[in-house]
Amino acid sequence: MELWFSERHTQNVKFSIRVERQLYSGQSEFQRIDVFDSREFGRFLTLDGYLMLTEKDEFIYHEMMTHVPMAVHPDPRKILVIGGGDGGVIRELTRYEKIERIDMVEIDPLVVEVSKKYLPQTACRLEDPRVHIYYEDGLRFIRSVHEEYDLIIVDCSDPGGPGEGLFTKEFYGSCYKALKDDGIMVNQHESPFYEEDAMTMQRVHKRIVGSFPISRVYQVHVPTFPAGHWLFGFASKKYHPVRDLDAVKWNMFGLSTRYYTTQLHAGAFALPYYVEEMLKHVE
Numbered sequence: 001m002e003l004w005f006s007e008r009h010t011q012n013v014k015f016s017i018r019v020e021r022q023l024y025s026g027q028s029e030f031q032r033i034d035v036f037d038s039r040e041f042g043r044f045l046t047l048d049g050y051l052m053l054t055e056k057d058e059f060i061y062h063e064m065m066t067h068v069p070m071a072v073h074p075d076p077r078k079i080l081v082i083g084g085g086d087g088g089v090i091r092e093l094t095r096y097e098k099i100e101r102i103d104m105v106e107i108d109p110l111v112v113e114v115s116k117k118y119l120p121q122t123a124c125r126l127e128d129p130r131v132h133i134y135y136e137d138g139l140r141f142i143r144s145v146h147e148e149y150d151l152i153i154v155d156c157s158d159p160g161g162p163g164e165g166l167f168t169k170e171f172y173g174s175c176y177k178a179l180k181d182d183g184i185m186v187n188q189h190e191s192p193f194y195e196e197d198a199m200t201m202q203r204v205h206k207r208i209v210g211s212f213p214i215s216r217v218y219q220v221h222v223p224t225f226p227a228g229h230w231l232f233g234f235a236s237k238k239y240h241p242v243r244d245l246d247a248v249k250w251n252m253f254g255l256s257t258r259y260y261t262t263q264l265h266a267g268a269f270a271l272p273y274y275v276e277e278m279l280k281h282v283e
Helices: 058-070 086-095 107-117 138-143 169-178 195-209 246-250 261-266 273-282
Strands: 003-010 013-029 031-037 041-046 050-054 078-083 101-105 129-135 149-157 179-188 214-219 229-236
Touching: 003 041, 013 107, 031 050, 031 107, 041 078, 041 107, 041 246, 050 058, 058 149, 058 214, 058 229, 078 086, 078 138, 086 101, 086 149, 101 138, 107 214, 138 169, 149 169, 169 179, 169 195, 169 229, 195 214, 195 229, 195 273, 214 261, 214 273, 246 261
Parallel strands: 078 101, 078 149, 101 129, 149 179
Antiparallel strands: 003 013, 013 031, 031 041, 041 050, 179 229, 214 229
16 A cells, blocks of 8 residues: 655645655654655655655755855854754754854754654754754744844744744844844745745735845745745845845855855846735735
């Protein structure tokens, strides 16, 4: 008998992956956590039945979430990652020698534990001495922080679960206060394609625009995410994501990437017209 994992994208659409075997299933205080192994996508992680990452395409998401702001900010030394318990963003950040400290705030310790055991491809750098992990609610953590970070990366799960508070106006306002005068925030911005996801995306964008003087959206193609079309938000107190891109400096780092390039960086902010219209509607 064949075993398939299926995720509901809409009432009329499901995305399915044939599973070779289930490696882990457990219930934390916050959510159900499962890890499967598949022939097409390798191992993949789901939370409450929603796919978070697969070994085959996680590099796309994590590279674009990390290297876009790192190529814009001239001197990022202290970074805050909210969520990101799978370790993918941490893996990419620790490739930069100039970063002095990375704080990661993850609400669910079991996500980190499971990722270390079953997803070593992504969780391979969580033991870096610059990484400090705090197991608490991201909204509660950020409330008491003022002008401390050069970059905040919000790598949270979708709204509705334990990450719901990370999509509020209060949260984005707190992120603004937690950043230094030239700080940057990057967040996962949901998909613009299906109606329910698009409405969430518009709400998020409206709240961020209300908190930051510079707010832009960029896109990425992640095959296993709803519609394969995903958005990130770039918000800053000072820097424009394209005009302030220092391509020469970033390329001199000599980092080997599989998806991100400085040419792609600029192009990712050129959005389809229907997405531009959605964003303008709420700005």
